[in-house]
Amino acid sequence: MSTAERTTYDGGTRHKAAPAPSAQTGTVQPRKRRGVNREGLEAGRRGTRTLLWILLAAAMVLYGFPFLYLLFTSFKTPIDTIAVPPTILPREWTLENYANALGRNGVPASFINSIQTAVISTLLSLVLAVPAAYGITRYKTLSGRIFIMAALVTRMVPPVAIGIPLASMMASMGLADTPIALSIAHTTISLPLSIWLMSSFFEAVPKDLEEAATVDGCSRLGALWRVVIPVVSGGVAVTAIFAFLASWNEFLFALLMTAIRSQTTPVVIANFQTQFGLDWGSMTALAAVYSIPVILLTLLLQRKIVAGMTLGAVKG
Amino acid sequence: MSTRKFINRLAIGGICTAVALVASGCGAGGPAATSGSAGTNTVNVLVEAGGHAELTGVAEQCKKEAGVDVNFVELPYDGMFNRLSSEFSSGNVSFDVAALDSVWLPSFKDAVQPIDELFTDEAKKDIFPALVKEANVDGHFIGMPAWTNAEIILYRKDLFEDAKNKADFKARYGYDLAAPTTWKQYQDISAFFTKDGMFGTDVKGGVETEWLAHVLQAGSPMVLDANNKVVIDNAAHKEALDFYTSLVKDAPSGAAQVDWAAAQNLFNQGKTAMTRFWAHAYRQIPKDSPVAGKVGAAPMIAGSAGIGGVPGPWYLTVPKATKNADAAKKFVKCAYDYNDKGIESNLGLAARISAFEKYQDMPGYESFKPLIETLNGKATATRPATEKWQQIVDTVLVPMLQKAVAGGDSATLLADAKKQIEDLLK
DSSP, rough: OOOOOOOOETTTEEEEOOOBOOOOTOOOOHHHHHHHHHHHHHHHHHHHHHHHHHHHHHHHHHHHHHHHHHHTTTOHOOOOOOOOSSSSSSSSOOSSHHHHHSSSSTHHHHHHHHHHHHHHHHHHHHHHHHHHHHHHHHHOHHHHHHHHHHHGGGSSSSSHHHHHHHHHHHHHHHHHOOOOHHHHHHHHHHHHHHHHHHHHHHHSOOOHHHHHHHHHOOOOHHHIIIHHHTTTTHHHHHHHHHHHHHHHOOOOHHHHHHOOOOHHHHHHHHHEEEETTOOHHHHHHHHHHHHHHHHHHHHTTTTHHHHHHHHHOOOO | OOOHHHHHHHHHHHHHHHHHHHHHHOSSSSSSSSSTTTOOOOEEEEEEEHHHHHHHHHHHHHHHOOOOEEEEEEHHHHHHHHHHHHHHHTTTOOOOOEEEGGGGGHHHHHTTTOOGGGOHHHHHHHBBBHHHHHHEEEEEOEEEEEEEEEEEEEEEHHHHHOOHHHHHHHHHHSSSSSSSSHHHHHHHHHHHHBBTBBSSOOOOOSSSSSHHHHHHHHTTOOOOOOOOOOOOOSHHHHHHHHHHHHGGGHHHHHHHHHHHHHHHHHHTOOBBBBEEGGGGGGGOOTTTSSSTTTTEEEOOOHHHHHHHHOOOOOOOOEEETTTTTHHHHHHHHHHTTGGGGGGGSSSSSSHHHHHHHHTTTTTTOOHHHHHHHHOTTTOOOOOOOTTTTTHHIIIIIIHHHHHHTTOOOHHHHHHHHHHHHHHOOO
């Protein structure tokens, strides 16, 4: 495209760009160099965009492939699941694995247990993390800073080290094999990071907002409930999802603390691997079904999550 | 309804549900898993996921005959040891009977109670000798074998019966192609079938039991002698290791990473002509496998000390901490009395000789005769009774085998292993 023919956009109206007249000769001099730069710039942008798309596609394949492979395996016949070399797509599609997995004793009950445990653990985390994080960020005391650091230290202890004593404690309190015991255990995982997350969200809320609320007659707790929490609702959603997922996918505590009545689905999924063989088809089918609720929950709260993620970005 | 309203309602619903559940404090799986009260006829049985099916038939029969109700607590193998350790150490158990892998018996011997009264003379005669010996710890029987297994030879009957293969084999080796009865034959057959993308056998670098069976066949106790002295560097261990690695050239590549699952897959996919594998695998060949209906079974091959295999039994034990020992023992007795019920399960195994013999001539159970012969083998022996055994396996034996199949010097590796094991046992 020549410089004379180059087009510009002006308020959405496309028209030919008028070449500027030369001061010395009065003739129209094409702005060659500028045109070349803009074309180069456009080409550069296109190249960058293409590269970004390629990187994005590569990242999606990297992260998405294991899940897709799991999904495809769940539709394979028994011999197909153990093919050497492995195939990605099923040679023959079957729903038999889903029937086997969902028809297995204890599977529906384990789903209910997982939901029960994750909901209780999420609520516990939020109920404890929100006031803790608010107190730490608003009062900024030395003990608050020590507390928040100490909370993080608990994350550095391997879960197996506290799992066995925790299981014994629950048993001695008569809570053995109950969703409550498991929820409390899961809260020990999610609470520290929930406090950290909520602290960063509260930091982003200007104090003026609360002061305005107190001027209007709100107590501090009233300001927290009526003004601050609605502002950080995206952050609360992010924290809730984090806590829910931490409990939903947790395996070790569930293994140590549950038996007949509160066994969660991750343990049931693991039970497809036995000392005498691995039932890949049923295992992947149950894992695929188990991932549906969290995918739905994430999609449902997507807008809140994005709002929560960007909350800290407007701080200042 | 707007998304916001929907989310709000969802959250309120979730909170109400959670509050209701917290208030009820119950799970959805059924009755509480605490050890039953004294005198009740309900027992909780802790079992590895694969073994659950084995005991289902027994449980049904036990309910009918002895009036004992059974709840199974099913756990994956990898987490079961931790769970058992946790509950036994707390003294508060959620089960009345625990099915223990034989390698765990020494670790939990002090947490389970003797069941000597169940080991009558008649029972001792009907259980394989190696298992009777293993169940007896410090002078008391502490576990009743519920099912057992051992490695046998599985081979491709269709390839062995093929006329061209037979003729070619005879021309090359000077004797008839048949299921191997000597290790020399096993080597020859492995070499013969290693062609056209197929392999004669597999070599498992990721598991130790198979090499240990060769050690027994060569006439030595496995790793430790009767006095717990480390003998892993003796001539029998070296001979066994050299033989083991000699098969690498006729096996699929990556032997160091091949474990049970990989070897079973390779055989079921038709990639190997023979495998030394646990007997239960014979009945677990998928119906749509290219080798389904084409597999033969033979006993483990004898070495200079005779046929030797490493049994893989599971024992039913009664924890000292259970409040329901009477019903628990009734269930263990049922498991012995109706031991053959396990054979009709997916796994298809038992522990009593009479149970295997009842099925050995039935179609579909062709692996039982070789299994019985292997379990009764002169050199067959159980693993050393030390609490450190699993640690020895994981940290010394398997890494050593992986180096050996990758070309390491056997004498050096065995000497290093001896030192490491001695350090572990200090």
